[in-house]
Amino acid sequence: xxxxxxxxxxxxxxxxxxxxxxxxxxxxxxxxxxxxxxxxxxxxxxxxxxxxxxxxxxxxxxxxxxxxxxxxxxxxxxxxxxxxxxxxxxxxxxxxxxxxxxxxxxxxxxxxxxxxxxxxxxxxxxxxxxxxxxxxxxxxxxxxxxxxxxxxxxxxxxxxxxxxxxxxxxxxxxxxxxxxxxxxxxxxxxxxxxxxxxxxxxxxxxxxxxxxxxxxxxxxxxxxxxxxxxxxxxxxxxxxxxxxxxxxxxxxxxxxxxxxxxxxxxxxxxxxxxxxxxxxxxxxxxxxxxxxxxxxxxxxxxxxxxxxxxxxxxxxxxxxxxxxxxxxxxxxxxxxxxxxxxxxxxxxxxxxxxxxxxxxxxxxxxxxxxxxxxxxxxxxxxxxxxxxxxxxxxxxxxxxxxxxxxxxxxxxxxxxxxxxxxx
Numbered sequence: 001x002x003x004x005x006x007x008x009x010x011x012x013x014x015x016x017x018x019x020x021x022x023x024x025x026x027x028x029x030x031x032x033x034x035x036x037x038x039x040x041x042x043x044x045x046x047x048x049x050x051x052x053x054x055x056x057x058x059x060x061x062x063x064x065x066x067x068x069x070x071x072x073x074x075x076x077x078x079x080x081x082x083x084x085x086x087x088x089x090x091x092x093x094x095x096x097x098x099x100x101x102x103x104x105x106x107x108x109x110x111x112x113x114x115x116x117x118x119x120x121x122x123x124x125x126x127x128x129x130x131x132x133x134x135x136x137x138x139x140x141x142x143x144x145x146x147x148x149x150x151x152x153x154x155x156x157x158x159x160x161x162x163x164x165x166x167x168x169x170x171x172x173x174x175x176x177x178x179x180x181x182x183x184x185x186x187x188x189x190x191x192x193x194x195x196x197x198x199x200x201x202x203x204x205x206x207x208x209x210x211x212x213x214x215x216x217x218x219x220x221x222x223x224x225x226x227x228x229x230x231x232x233x234x235x236x237x238x239x240x241x242x243x244x245x246x247x248x249x250x251x252x253x254x255x256x257x258x259x260x261x262x263x264x265x266x267x268x269x270x271x272x273x274x275x276x277x278x279x280x281x282x283x284x285x286x287x288x289x290x291x292x293x294x295x296x297x298x299x300x301x302x303x304x305x306x307x308x309x310x311x312x313x314x315x316x317x318x319x320x321x322x323x324x325x326x327x328x329x330x331x332x333x334x335x336x337x338x339x340x341x342x343x344x345x346x347x348x349x350x351x352x353x354x355x356x357x358x359x360x361x362x363x364x365x366x367x368x369x370x371x372x373x374x375x376x377x378x379x380x381x382x383x384x385x386x387x388x389x390x391x392x393x394x395x396x397x398x399x400x401x402x403x404x405x406x407x408x409x410x411x412x413x414x415x416x417x418x419x420x421x422x423x
Contacts, residue, residue: 001363001413003405009359011393012350013284015330017275019295019345021266022333025234026241027067029260030227034220036078036085045074047258049228054252057240060268061232067263070256072228078221086218089211096207100200107193115186122178129171136164236265237342266343271334273305275349276315276327284353285310291332294348298338305334307351354393360407361398367391368415377412378405384412 033047049070055061140160146152232238240250241261250262273293277285287307294302307330314326332349334341366376367389378385389404405411 001366001411003360003362003401003407003409003411005358005360005407006398007357009356009361009393009395009398009400010352011354011356011395012352013277013281014348014350015275015277017273017293017332017347017349019341019343019347020272020274021236021268021343022270022272023234023236023267025236025265025267026261027230027233027263027265029070029256029258029262031070031075031224031258032220033258034075034078034224036081036217036221045078045224048255049074051250051252051254051256054250055238057238057250059238061236061238061265063232063234065232066229067232067238068230070228070230072225075221075224075228079218079225082214082218082221086211086214089207089214093204093207093211096200096204100197100204103193103197103200107190107197110189110193115190118181122174122181125174126171126178129167129174133164133167133171136160136167140164230262232265234265234267235269236267239264239266239343268341269337271337271341271343272308273332273334273347273349275330275332275347277310277330277351279314279326279328282310282328282330285328285330285351286353290352292350292352293332293334294350295338295341295345296348297342297345298340301338303334303336303338303341305332307331308333356393356400359393359398360401360405362401362405362411363397363413364394364399365413366411366415367399375415376405377415379410379412 029047029049031045031047031049033045035044049072051068052071053069055065055067061067140157140163143152143157143160147154147157241263242248242250249256249260256262273291285307287309289307291305291307292302293305294300309331311329314328330351332351362376367374368376373388374391375386375388378387387404390402392400392402394400
């Protein structure tokens, strides 16, 4: 067989692995333990429910597809009770708004109506009494002049003086009442009405907060009813969360509790292959290297991909149990997803570690090792010549020739037989 030159020599390592999704959604029961106090007693839900219906295990679903229906009877009762509480809170909130409006109207009516009217009445009485007092002073002066002329009697003068005193006393009483009104009655009544406004406003704030709490609680209860209908958060492949070695937990009629795992939903549009690389070759594997992946369950169909990560720390070989045998986890992302590929399917991965252009090659069977030196046997002019060679990269089909051979030279494919016959 002649030594020949190839356009490319690809070297690779091969390992077994399994398919997995790069995006695995874990779906849990999100029902909550709730308490709803009411006039008819306290209604509670402990965050558990019963599975009424289930999508078959292994189904392929789209985002929004129905996965499971849980019994929502307890939460619907909570919603019914809470609706009554919300209606009551709304009525009391409206009454609080009305009470505030009335209190503000009363204060405004008092300041802009009653106070002005009272002040006008006081000022009018003061003006009338002041005018009457001035006229009475004139009448008294006239009576005193008439007394000196003999036209009026002393009793008439005394009567006018008494009338003047009564008018002065009346004016003083009115002025004192006006002063007391402005000093005491007006601020007292104003503060009382302002206090009613403040109380009504505080009560409205309380009723607003209470209404918000009741509405939030209703929204929480309604959300629990919605959570009883479980839908797929993304496209994927349905896997029941029945853990290996444990009793089955997911079936129609089973009870589920708060935070319990119910489904795993791997995304079939983003798949990768997980493989264990032996420590002797892990230094040859780098992120970005291309790979070919073959799936036995898909009748040997293959896909292209690339290495996305190589773990820095080793894992033990779980099959052998030997602590001194170390493997490193490598992840290979698939560029295209073969139809029918499912998480967990076995795969054979070939990672292309190098590609050398224009390489002189020969088959691996043409090389033998003698006294620690790699040699081959070359056919020269009808005879066989022993030739020491230096080889480089290799794969299952070819080895790179670095020194010792020229292109076109013919070599023996079974050098060990030639070496044995020469002994």
